[in-house]
Every structure is written in structure tokens, then in C-alpha cells.
Amino acid sequence: METGSAASQKRAGTDPSSVSSSVSSTGSPTSENLTFPLVARLELDELLTQLVDRAQDVLATQSRLRGLLAASRAIATDLRLPVLLRHIVEAACELLDVRYGALGVVAPDRTLEEFVHAGMDPRDVDRIGHLPTGHGVLGLLIDDPRPRRLDDISRDPSAYGFPPGHPPMRTFLGVPITVRGEVFGNLYLTEKRGGTAFTAEDEELALALAASAGVAIENARLFHDTQQRHRWMSASADVTRQIMADADGALESVAERVRTVADAEFVSIVLRDEEAGSARVAVAVTVGADTVSGAGQRIPLDGTLTGRVMAEQQPLRVEDAQLDALPEERDAATGPLIVLPMVAGTDHVSGVLLVGRNRGKRPFSDTDLASAASFAGNVAITLELARVKADRERLVVLADRGRIARDLHDHVIQRMFAVALGLQDIAQYERPSNAERINQYVEDLDVTIKDIRRSIFELRASGASKRSRLHAAIDRIAEDVRPALGFTPTVRYSGPLETVIGDDLADQVIAVARESLTNAARHSQAGTVELRIGVAGESVVVDVIDDGVGIGPGGRRSGLDNLRTRAEQLGGSFTLTTPAGGGTHLHWAAPL
Incomplete structure (x- = not known):
């Protein structure tokens, strides 16, 4: 017989045995067999699933943040810009799993001046051959520097397509x-990887890495600029001593040092010629050239x-010298060019x-321009100091020559004459045999007195020649052709050139000397070249003698024809x- 309680439970649809099994001896429910209604259990499962998903998202985000920190540390390990750029690309590929x-x-x-890929x-x-220059999809960020996400590159209107041999690419993030x-x-x-599209989270990570990369690049640039300034300062100190x-x-050593420090292929030092109203290339150094080329060329102002730079006294930067510079101002392959006033x-x-x-x-940076301009100014000052030093030494030599000439004239010659x-006088009283010997001594x-007088004349003429326009011009010409010859030609003067040659004839002599020495430098392949300028009778003569190969039948004759024409117009030879x-022996003469 059922009790009232059991009957009521059965009417309620509940198995009394199940209830009794859920109650302990003390009358309390046990946790091992705790159950929930079906709807509540489903809601709890969903909440637990969401909690697990959120936890996994947090772990994934934490992992990517760790990856971002690791990538930021990786790109900051080297301050050399080329190495840094490669580190940035490799870190981005690893961080975003691409x-x-x-x-x-x-x-x-x-356009893209550099393209580092991984x-x-x-x-x-x-x-593939050539690297991209910034067209198509890559150019989107150049024209509009904002983040870009594409699920399929080929469907973008700006897509150019891939060159032959290029691996297939679909998803894109820039x-x-x-x-x-x-x-x-x-x-x-x-x-x-996995073929999925880039997400907004990927974009945020890429932007964060790009921000870190920007800081690292700025630090690398500052480091490079500091090193570059130090190199220019060191070079300036070295060339000052030289x-x-x-x-x-x-000058040749200066040009070579500049080429190395500036990472350049072409360096030229051009000096002003006040009298000619132009400039001349003193030295030009080009990578790969066996010899120094371009020296002696004239450049109009x-x-x-x-x-322009000489007039404005300001440094100038040119992106492409082929468009803006004369051939004399650049090498055949020169692109970026800086012109610096001395x-x-x-x-x-x-x-x-x-x-x-x-x-x-790469073009020259602001640091390159400023450092090189400072270097050029220092070279100019040092050259001026060297010139002043040489003038002082020359004045000392001239003073010694003048003193020697005066002593010879005032003392030695007078005593010898006495x-x-x-x-x-003694010979008049001696026997004929002794008198003949005495007269021979006289x-x-x-003869000795004449030799001494000639020496006095040469000493005085040498002193005057340094101050004469003719001698100064000839000395400059000899210096101009020195780089092309590989040595300085010997120059000899004879006779009172500064007193008997007028200005017009002096200009002719200067032109003949320049043409003759330039011709020898270009064609003779000589080991020695001697220039002689002097007065012979009623003519001024110019002789250029070298031990080179001579001028063959096929040699250039325009310069020689000019020399012949000059002589004929003056009535010379x-x-x-x-x-x-x-x-070769070149002889040119013109009447005084």
C-alpha cells in the first residue's frame, strides 16, 4: 500500500526512488547528481563555449602582441639601413604569417627607388628581371598613403598583372x-598562409609594425648621418695635411678621397681662370678609368x-646631370650631381x-650636400693658405737671388775686373812668354765675368718672371696638363721676354704654348716634354720637344694647323x- 507521500509523488510524475537517491541521509541534495532543466543547461553550455572562445581570442591576441614585440626588437638590432630594411620585411612576413x-x-x-623583398x-x-618601380597596385599607396586590403589583387582596377615567371598572388595588404x-x-x-583574407586585426598589426619601423629607420638615418659627417671631417683633416x-x-688625391667618402663614381675639381673669363678642369676622377681624364678642359661660366654656383656661392643639387649639366661638368653615366663652391x-x-x-x-641627401659643401670650403681655404705659404717661400728665394746678384755685381765682378x-799692367813688363800666359789669364x-753677368741677368729675370703675366700664364698651362701627362713639363725661359714682348704677342705665345702642350699631352705618350720660350735675334721662339711616339699620318692636325696659321699671320714660321x-720637335717663331 502506497503512502500518501508516495502517491502524491507518483501523481506528480516523479519517481520517488530518484528523489531518494538525490537526498543524503541528512536530507540534503548531493552535488554529484545535480541536474538542471534542459533550457538552462543549453544556455550554460553556450556561455561556456563563448567563454572558451574569448579565452582563445585573448591567447591569440596575446601571442600576436608577443610577436609584434619580438618583431619590433628584431628590426631594432641593426642601425645599418640596408640591413634594417630587410629585417623589417622578414619580421612582417613572420608576424602576419604571409x-x-x-x-x-x-x-x-x-617612384620606387629601392625594393627590398622576401x-x-x-x-x-x-x-622576372627588373624590380617593380611603383605602378599598378603598388602605386596606390604611393599616390594615396593609406592602408589597403585586397581579397584578390587581380580584380582591382589598378592591377597591371604579373610579369612572366612571377608566382601567383591573390590576397594583399599594404x-x-x-x-x-x-x-x-x-x-x-x-x-x-591558409588562403584566408587579411583581417582588420592584421591591418592593425601591420600599422603597429610600420610605426616601429619608422622609428627604427629614423634612428638608422641619424646614425648614418653622424657617421657620414665624421667621414667628411676625417677626410677634410687628411686633405688639409696633404x-x-x-x-x-x-688635387688628385683630394678628388679620389671625395669619391670614396661620397660613394660617388665621378669627381671633378674645376678652378676659376680670372684672366680667361672661364674655368678649367684641374682634375677629374672616374670609377673604372685607368687614368685621370678630363683635365685641362675649359668650361664657360x-x-x-x-x-651659376661660382656666381651665387651656394651649393647646388641636381637629380639628373644628363639633363642639366655640360659634358665637361659630368661623366657620361652621371645622374645625381652636386656642385659645391670652393x-x-x-x-x-x-x-x-x-x-x-x-x-x-640614390640621390644626394641634405646631409651629403651640407657636409660636402663644408669640405669644399675647407679645401679652398687650405689651397689659399698653401698659395700664401708658397708665395712667402718664393719671396724668400727671390730676396736671396737679389742679394746674390747684388753681391756678384758689386763685389765679385769689380774685384775680378781689378x-x-x-x-x-804686369804683362807690359814681363818677358813675351810670361806676358802671353798672363794675357790668357786675363x-x-x-769670360768668367761675362758668365757671372749672365747669371746675374738670369737671377733677376727669374725674379721678374714670377711677376710677369706671360710667365704666370705659361706656368698655369704647364700645371693644367700635368694630370694628363703624368708629370710636369719642363719650362725654360731665355732672354728679356718681359721687356721686349708686347701684350698682343704675349697672348699669341700663351696660345701657342697651350695648344702645343695640350697636343703633346693627348697624343705624344711621352716620358718627357720640354717647353722653351725665348728671344732669338729679332724673333720670339717657342720650342716643344718630347720623346713620344710622334704624330702619325692619321693623327689630329686641327691644332697643328692653328699653330701654323698663327705663325703665318704674324709673318713667322x-x-x-x-x-x-x-x-717630336715643334718650332714656332714670330717677329718681335
Whole structure:
């Protein structure tokens, strides 16, 4: 018989045995067999699932944040900019789990001047050939530097398509990299592993990495600029010592040092020629050239970069020298070019320094321009100091020559003349045999006196020649051709040139000397060249003698024809002969 309680439970649809099993001996329910209604249990399962998903999202986010920190540390380990750019690309590929990544550096002309990539097989790179320059999808960020996410590159209206041999790419994410508020370049990522599209979270991670990259690039730039300034300062100190030790032979070393420090392919030092109203290339150094080329060329000051910089006394930067510079102001392959004034005083520009890089190489930065301009000014000041030093030394030599000439004239010659007179007087009283010997001694003394007088004349003429326009011009010409010859030609003067040659004839002699020495430098391949200028009777003569190969039938004759024409117009003569020992002897003469 059922109890009332059991009956009521059965009516309620509840098994009394189940209830009793859920109650302990004390009358309390046990946790092991606690049950919930079906609806409540479903809601609890859903909440637990959401909690697990959120926890997994938190863990994934935490993992990606750790990856971002690791990537930021990785790109900050090296301050060398080329290495840093590669680290940035590799870190981005690892952080966002993509197959391909690249960083394009934006040039001033809105193209990609540098493209650093990762993930592609080297064989694919070789098949593709040239790197991207910033067209198509890559150019989107150049024109509008905002993040870009594409699920399929090929469907974008700006897509150019891929060149032959390029691996397939579909998904795309691009973010700009800014340095000090200016776009430095863009970070490009494609082909996320798993084939999924890039998400907003991926974009945020890429932007965060780009921000870290911008800071690292700025630090690398500052480090590079500091190192570059130090290199220029060190070079300036070195060339100062070289110029003060040997001003004439130091310019080639200066140009070579500039080429190395500036990472350039072409360097030229151009000096002003006040009298000619133009500039001349003192030395030009080009990478790969066996010899120094371009020396001695004339550059007009009107309508040239050289003339502009000399007039304005301000450094100039050119993006492409092929468009803006004369051939004399650049090498055949020069692209980026800086032209720097060599300012030795407030209003005195002694010349310019031209530094060029090949087309396709990076342009010169503001730091390059400022450091090189300071270097050029220091070279100009040092050259001026060396010139003053040389002038002082020359004045000392001239003073010694003058003193020696006066002593010879006032003392030695007078005493020798007195001795000769005394011997002549004694000869009158001696036997004929002794008298003949004494007279011979007197003749020897006369010859010696003439030799001393000739030496006095040469000493005085040498002193005057340094101050004469003719001698100064000839000395400059000899220095101009020194780099092309490989040595300084010997110059000899004879006779009173500064007193008997007028200005017009002096200009002719200067032109003949320049043409003759330039011709010898270009064609003779000589080991020695001697220039002689003097007065012979009623004519001024110019002789250039070298031991080179001579001028063959096919040689250039325009310069020689000019020399012949000059001589004929003045009523003089011109001959070109081959000495017995070989070489060439050029003889030019014109009446005084």
C-alpha cells in the first residue's frame, strides 16, 4: 500500500526512488547528481563555449602582441639601413604569417627607388628581371598613403598583372611607413598562409609594425648621418695635411678621397681662370678609368652649373646631370650631381667641386650636400693658405737671388775686373812668354765675368718672371696638363721676354704654348716634354720637344694647323720635325 507521500509523488510524475537517491541521509541534495532543466543547461553550455572562445581570442591576441614585440626588437638590432630594411620585411612576413613581403622606398619622383623583398625563390627573381618601380597596385599607396586590403589583387582596377615567371598572388595588404611625418616607403604583404583574407586585426598589426619601423629607420638615418659627417671631417683633416705638404700634387688625391667618402663614381675639381673669363678642369676622377681624364678642359661660366654656383656661392643639387649639366661638368653615366663652391673668402670663389653618382643610384641627401659643401670650403681655404705659404717661400728665394746678384755685381765682378787690369799692367813688363800666359789669364777672367753677368741677368729675370703675366700664364698651362701627362713639363725661359714682348704677342705665345702642350699631352705618350720660350735675334721662339711616339699620318692636325696659321699671320714660321732620337720637335717663331 502506497503512502500518501508516495502517491502524491507518483501523481506528480516523479519517481520517488530518484528523489531518494538525490537526498543524503541528512536530507540534503548531493552535488554529484545535480541536474538542471534542459533550457538552462543549453544556455550554460553556450556561455561556456563563448567563454572558451574569448579565452582563445585573448591567447591569440596575446601571442600576436608577443610577436609584434619580438618583431619590433628584431628590426631594432641593426642601425645599418640596408640591413634594417630587410629585417623589417622578414619580421612582417613572420608576424602576419604571409609567404611574400616587400618594402618599397619612395623616391622624390614618386617612384620606387629601392625594393627590398622576401619569400620569393631566387630563380623566380632572375626570371622576372627588373624590380617593380611603383605602378599598378603598388602605386596606390604611393599616390594615396593609406592602408589597403585586397581579397584578390587581380580584380582591382589598378592591377597591371604579373610579369612572366612571377608566382601567383591573390590576397594583399599594404601599409605606409612614415618617418617624421613624411612617407618613407610602403610595406607590402601578400598570400596569407591558409588562403584566408587579411583581417582588420592584421591591418592593425601591420600599422603597429610600420610605426616601429619608422622609428627604427629614423634612428638608422641619424646614425648614418653622424657617421657620414665624421667621414667628411676625417677626410677634410687628411686633405688639409696633404695640400699643405704638396699643393700641386694633392688635387688628385683630394678628388679620389671625395669619391670614396661620397660613394660617388665621378669627381671633378674645376678652378676659376680670372684672366680667361672661364674655368678649367684641374682634375677629374672616374670609377673604372685607368687614368685621370678630363683635365685641362675649359668650361664657360655663362649658362653652366659651374658658372651659376661660382656666381651665387651656394651649393647646388641636381637629380639628373644628363639633363642639366655640360659634358665637361659630368661623366657620361652621371645622374645625381652636386656642385659645391670652393669659397676661400667672403667674395672669392676659387673654383667648384663636382660630385656625381651613376644614374639609378640614390640621390644626394641634405646631409651629403651640407657636409660636402663644408669640405669644399675647407679645401679652398687650405689651397689659399698653401698659395700664401708658397708665395712667402718664393719671396724668400727671390730676396736671396737679389742679394746674390747684388753681391756678384758689386763685389765679385769689380774685384775680378781689378785683378784683370792688374794682370794686364804686369804683362807690359814681363818677358813675351810670361806676358802671353798672363794675357790668357786675363781673357779667362773676361769670360768668367761675362758668365757671372749672365747669371746675374738670369737671377733677376727669374725674379721678374714670377711677376710677369706671360710667365704666370705659361706656368698655369704647364700645371693644367700635368694630370694628363703624368708629370710636369719642363719650362725654360731665355732672354728679356718681359721687356721686349708686347701684350698682343704675349697672348699669341700663351696660345701657342697651350695648344702645343695640350697636343703633346693627348697624343705624344711621352716620358718627357720640354717647353722653351725665348728671344732669338729679332724673333720670339717657342720650342716643344718630347720623346713620344710622334704624330702619325692619321693623327689630329686641327691644332697643328692653328699653330701654323698663327705663325703665318704674324709673318713667322712653324715647323714640325722628328729628332734623331725619336719624338717630336715643334718650332714656332714670330717677329718681335
